[in-house]
Amino acid sequence: MSAPRPGDAAAFRVGDRLTGKEPWEVFGERIRRYEIYLSSGKVEMTRGPVTLEGYAVRVFRPGEDATGVGHQASNDFSDDGVREAVEDAERIAQYATFPTTKVDLPSGRGATGGIVEVLDRALWEYPTDSLDGYVAGLQAALENRPRSTLSFGAVRATLTETSICNSAGLRTGFGHTTVEVELGVKAFGGPEGPGPGEFWVNETHRRLPSVDLVRQVDDWCRFAEDARRGRPPPTGEQAVILPPSVLAGILPEVFRGRFTGSAQLEQVSLLPGSTVGGDLATVYDDGRIPWAPMSSPVDDEGVPQRRRTLLEHGVVSETLYDSLHAGAFEAGSTGNGFRGFQTGSRTWFRFLLPTVLSPSTIALDAGHGGTDAELVEAAGEGIWIQQIGWSSPDPLTGAFGGEIRLGYRIHNGKLAEPIRGGTVGGVAVAPEGTPSLMTSLRASGSRVELSDLVSSPPLLIAPLTVAGE
Amino acid sequence: MGELSASEDQLYRTVARLAQRGPFVEVLAQAASGLSIRHDSHGTSFQYAPRLRGAAFRAWTRTGWSEASVSGLDPTSLRSAEGTLERALAHRPAREGPPGLSSTARLETFTSPARPIHDMDGEEMLKLAREVCSWTKSVPDIRNTHVAISWREDERLYLNSAGARCLQGICRVRGSVQPLAMENGRAESDRFLHGGVGGREVLDALTPENARKAAEDARELLHAEAPPSGKRTVLLSPSLTGYFAHESFGHGAEADQFLRDRSYLKPLLGQVVAPETLTIVDNGAYPGAWSQIYCDDEGHPAQRTVLVEKGRFVGALHDRESAAAMGAAPTGNTRRSDFLSRSFVRMTNTYVEPGDRSFEELVKEARDGVLLESGTSGIEDPLGGLVQVKARKGHLIENGKVTRLVSSMALSGRVLDFLSSIRGLSGKEDFLLDTSSCGKGRTDFLPNSAGGPYLLATAVVGQA
Numbered sequence: 001m002s003a004p005r006p007g008d009a010a011a012f013r014v015g016d017r018l019t020g021k022e023p024w025e026v027f028g029e030r031i032r033r034y035e036i037y038l039s040s041g042k043v044e045m046t047r048g049p050v051t052l053e054g055y056a057v058r059v060f061r062p063g064e065d066a067t068g069v070g071h072q073a074s075n076d077f078s079d080d081g082v083r084e085a086v087e088d089a090e091r092i093a094q095y096a097t098f099p100t101t102k103v104d105l106p107s108g109r110g111a112t113g114g115i116v117e118v119l120d121r122a123l124w125e126y127p128t129d130s131l132d133g134y135v136a137g138l139q140a141a142l143e144n145r146p147r148s149t150l151s152f153g154a155v156r157a158t159l160t161e162t163s164i165c166n167s168a169g170l171r172t173g174f175g176h177t178t179v180e181v182e183l184g185v186k187a188f189g190g191p192e193g194p195g196p197g198e199f200w201v202n203e204t205h206r207r208l209p210s211v212d213l214v215r216q217v218d219d220w221c222r223f224a225e226d227a228r229r230g231r232p233p234p235t236g237e238q239a240v241i242l243p244p245s246v247l248a249g250i251l252p253e254v255f256r257g258r259f260t261g262s263a264q265l266e267q268v269s270l271l272p273g274s275t276v277g278g279d280l281a282t283v284y285d286d287g288r289i290p291w292a293p294m295s296s297p298v299d300d301e302g303v304p305q306r307r308r309t310l311l312e313h314g315v316v317s318e319t320l321y322d323s324l325h326a327g328a329f330e331a332g333s334t335g336n337g338f339r340g341f342q343t344g345s346r347t348w349f350r351f352l353l354p355t356v357l358s359p360s361t362i363a364l365d366a367g368h369g370g371t372d373a374e375l376v377e378a379a380g381e382g383i384w385i386q387q388i389g390w391s392s393p394d395p396l397t398g399a400f401g402g403e404i405r406l407g408y409r410i411h412n413g414k415l416a417e418p419i420r421g422g423t424v425g426g427v428a429v430a431p432e433g434t435p436s437l438m439t440s441l442r443a444s445g446s447r448v449e450l451s452d453l454v455s456s457p458p459l460l461i462a463p464l465t466v467a468g469e
Numbered sequence: 470m471g472e473l474s475a476s477e478d479q480l481y482r483t484v485a486r487l488a489q490r491g492p493f494v495e496v497l498a499q500a501a502s503g504l505s506i507r508h509d510s511h512g513t514s515f516q517y518a519p520r521l522r523g524a525a526f527r528a529w530t531r532t533g534w535s536e537a538s539v540s541g542l543d544p545t546s547l548r549s550a551e552g553t554l555e556r557a558l559a560h561r562p563a564r565e566g567p568p569g570l571s572s573t574a575r576l577e578t579f580t581s582p583a584r585p586i587h588d589m590d591g592e593e594m595l596k597l598a599r600e601v602c603s604w605t606k607s608v609p610d611i612r613n614t615h616v617a618i619s620w621r622e623d624e625r626l627y628l629n630s631a632g633a634r635c636l637q638g639i640c641r642v643r644g645s646v647q648p649l650a651m652e653n654g655r656a657e658s659d660r661f662l663h664g665g666v667g668g669r670e671v672l673d674a675l676t677p678e679n680a681r682k683a684a685e686d687a688r689e690l691l692h693a694e695a696p697p698s699g700k701r702t703v704l705l706s707p708s709l710t711g712y713f714a715h716e717s718f719g720h721g722a723e724a725d726q727f728l729r730d731r732s733y734l735k736p737l738l739g740q741v742v743a744p745e746t747l748t749i750v751d752n753g754a755y756p757g758a759w760s761q762i763y764c765d766d767e768g769h770p771a772q773r774t775v776l777v778e779k780g781r782f783v784g785a786l787h788d789r790e791s792a793a794a795m796g797a798a799p800t801g802n803t804r805r806s807d808f809l810s811r812s813f814v815r816m817t818n819t820y821v822e823p824g825d826r827s828f829e830e831l832v833k834e835a836r837d838g839v840l841l842e843s844g845t846s847g848i849e850d851p852l853g854g855l856v857q858v859k860a861r862k863g864h865l866i867e868n869g870k871v872t873r874l875v876s877s878m879a880l881s882g883r884v885l886d887f888l889s890s891i892r893g894l895s896g897k898e899d900f901l902l903d904t905s906s907c908g909k910g911r912t913d914f915l916p917n918s919a920g921g922p923y924l925l926a927t928a929v930v931g932q933a
Contacts (some may be wrong), residue, residue, distance in 0.1 A: 033809075035811070036686075037811070039728070039729045040729055040730060045533060045534055045536070045811065046535075047536045047538070047811060050538040050809055051538075051539065051540065051549075052540045052809060054519075054521065054540065055542065066512060069514065070515070071516060072517055072519070072520065073516075073519035073520070073521065074520035074521065075517060075519055075520070075521050075522075075523075075540045075541060076541075079723075081520070084520065085520060088517050088520070091591065092515040092516070092517065092591065094591065094593040095506075095513060095515055095517040095592065095594075095595050096506075096512075096513050096514050097512045097513050098511075098514075099511050099512050100513045133500075151728075151729050151730065151731040151852065152729055152910075154732060154910065154912075171812070173650070181911075182910050182911055182912075184852070186731070186852060195733065195853075196852055196853075197852070197853055197855075198731070198850070198852040198853055202911055207729070211491075227853060232881075232929060235698050235699040235700075236698075237929075240832035265511050266612075266613060266649065267651070268651070268656045269613060289810075345908070345911060345914070346913070349809075352519045352521065354514070354516060377810050389848040389850070389855075389857040389881075390846060390847075390848040390857060390859075392845065392846045392859055392933075394877065396649070396656050396657070396658055397656060397657060397876075397877070399876070399877050399930065399932075399933065400878050400933065401856035401859075401877075401878075401932055401933025402857055402859070402881075402933060403848070403855060403856075403879060403881035404846070404881075405855075406852070419882055420853070420855070421855060421882065421883070421929070422881060422929055422931070423698075423857075423879045423880075423881050423929065423930070423931030423932075423933060424931070425709065425878075425879060425931055425932040425933035426932065431654040431655070432654075434654075434655075442554075448928075452604075465698055465931060465932045465933070466698075466931070467699050467881075467930060467931025468699070468929060469698075469700065469929070469930055
């Protein structure tokens with residue numbers, strides 16, 4: 001697979017053979033995946049290319065007060081295979097209903113969503129060399145560090161040609177790359193004292209990270225070393241700074257639960273115009289941030305992604321829709337229909353899973369809180385949370401929380417001793433009148449960083465509940 | 470099931486041809502079928518299991534395993550995988566076979582319940598889902614109820630060049646009901662979930678009583694207090710006990726982590742780590758449990774493996790390589806999420822064996838503390854020895870009595886400290902295995918089950 005070739009794109013090969021009832025939609029993928037696993041700093045296993053090509057057919061059968069929606073995925077491109085997939089989808093559409101009679105599918109041909117940077121050209125053309133090069137760089141950056149190693153590592157690259165067509169005449173597609181970096185950086189040895197410690201790196205990128213690896217490895221090794229010495233914090237309400245990597249484990253899930261058409265259908269969405277945050281709480285959903293993992297020219301229904309304002313100075317603004325939910329509320333799709341969500345995580349293949357409504361990248365602009373050091377100074381006394389075990393936010397209640405895997409006490413406006421253990425938790429977003437991260441946002445830093453599904457500066461929250469010794 | 474039989478000859482021939490070029494070759498082919506439904510007052514969604522089949526081939530080369538996965542069992546796809554491995558074997562020929570024991574098992578087992586579910590069509594599923602949904606309508610403040618029912622038949626064929634042939638078909642059935650309560654803008658939900666390997670009988674757990682209890686519990690949560698924060702006496706419900714077992718001695722005892730020198734438990738093998746009352750087991754052969762398997766993805770039969778016996782850490786979970794490195798036997802714990810994923814050492818059904826105390830005795834002994842109920846998630850720390858588990862709700866224990874309801878919370882602490890603080894386990898009448906899934910890192914999710922009885926100990930808890 002070199003550059004995407006529109007004529008033989010997976011969706012078009014199937015869509016061109018669909019002659020039955022309308023509306024319908026075909027989502028196709030041609031995927032190559034390359035994986036390198038590391039153990040104790042050495043390459044343990046190399047896999048790839050793992051190849052997967054398939055499609056999903058979705059049919060919509062509007063009725064009197066609802067629409068039957070049928071879906072089936074397959075990797076069988078034969079005439080019989082396509083026919084069987086369509087028959088499955090039609091059968092399902094007899095029973096599966098969605099409360100709208102209006103299904104507006106997008107139309108257009110070519111690059112309908114414009115250009116968004118989501119394809120690492122070097123990785124696309126030379127996947128094995130590129131991945132080998134990155135891993136070699138990692139290994140080199142860890143060399144000559146007698147007290148640090150990679151205890152475990154997985155670097156996985158997925159190269160996907162996505163194509164979408166439908167009965168409204170849409171024929172679009174784009175190539176995109178995703179790189180998952182999962183590392184366990186271990187610190188050990190030294191004078192008698194604490195046992196070994198580990199810092200986990202879990203990052204998802206659209207391109208191979210081009211940062212200064214040595215400097216990044218320096219940070220990871222320092223975090224691993226600090227994890228050895230960290231102690232649980234004191235119990236109580238405290239000022240807490242949450243960097244983007246921590247916010248990435250909290251905000252997307254909670255905003256999905258409160259700012260989407262599915263929340264509206266469930267009658268748990270926040271009332272437009274209600275005030276649920278302070279003046280600093282301006283939050284966007286932005287599907288066009290270059291190199292963000294969920295960015296793309298169009299969503300998985302072929303609707304262009306855009307930047308939407310969810311909260312403006314604490315006031316609830318826009319709601320996110322896919323095509324079906326838009327129909328239910330007489331709105332237009334905002335380009336937020338996505339595939340590939342399973343068990344709380346995203347899969348590297350999307351066609352096997354049905355479309356769900358989700359934010360793309362939750363974005364907060366840079367604030368006036370200054371550098372990280374200035375934000376720490378503003379906190380005075382408190383905690384900087386570097387990593388939470390698993391925040392597992394509840395999209396319905398907005399509650400989140402988990403074990404502090406690594407943090408730092410803040411004393412007299414300076415970062416002090418490391419923290420490990422204990423818990424931190426609260427409510428991320430809540431209806432008007434209920435305290436939450438959005439009402440307790442005291443300052444936003446000026447350094448915006450993209451971390452998985454969040455683009456944000458560090459946020460100073462006060463107070464937040466911390467439990468420890 | 471039986472979809473893989475048509476491809477078996479081709480798979481066998483591919484393995485046989487590759488075996489002429491290297492010392493050991495294996496293949497795992499997979500096909501699946503199934504149907505799932507989600508229903509609530511707004512609508513219904515259905516999904517068939519995707520029409521997807523494929524195979525993962527693995528060959529031992531001079532530098533280790535080489536793998537090729539293909540999404541198709543047609544001659545062209547198989548030829549592509551064969552070509553990939555031919556090249557790997559030509560570049561890196563191996564003189565000797567891989568470490569560990571190659572399975573020579575010959576096994577053919579399919580889930581065969583008295584009441585099969587694969588003939589349950591969409592109409593029948595929808596009827597059941599609507600009925601379950603209706604059971605919560607009499608409960609005040611219930612705004613909506615989500616019902617999910619699914620069955621999935623996972624067929625796997627394992628062949629290797631040592632002569633193993635393991636064909637298994639596992640049917641997993643699951644049903645859940647999740648009522649949503651609302652009052653003055655506050656929303657809460659609770660859930661009843663039951664799953665297992667079997668047929669329609671698994672869904673018999675979806676009763677009006679269980680559905681209404683979930684609805685009543687969701688409604689009560691609207692008025693739950695914030696949980697306490699800090700170090701407390703904690704009484705874990707069976708699901709929380711299971712999460713603890715899974716995250717601590719489950720992940721910690723996966724022996725691939727031992728080989729990476731990445732488990733705090735490694736130097737403790739053979740030592741006493743907990744009171745005598747504690748026994749932890751992983752059991753892939755547990756009949757009807759959600760994560761029951763007949764054999765693993767290296768062709769080794771599933772088995773009961775004791776990890777902690779009366780407080781002593783006695784065993785680990787192995788694949789062929791870790792077993793060879795540690796002088797142990799494979800334990801039937803090598804699993805792939807699917808044919809597109811690599812294998813790892815994985816848990817199956819992991820649980821704490823029941824003790825001999827009653828729930829009432831444990832509450833009385835706790836005197837003042839918190840009862841954590843309805844486990845929702847957990848995360849391990851195999852090297853550092855920390856553990857986090859989360860509860861959807863709980864109750865305060867005051868003066869030896871269960872009193873006020875509190876909202877969701879997290880428990881955190883060092884596993885070894887937690888173990889040494891264990892003061893008792895309730896009996897088999899409370900034992901429960903749940904229905905869950907587990908990843909290795911952020912990916913590779915698999916059906917998993919964990920459980921146990923009530924467990925009394927001390928730990929840090931906080932709002933979450």
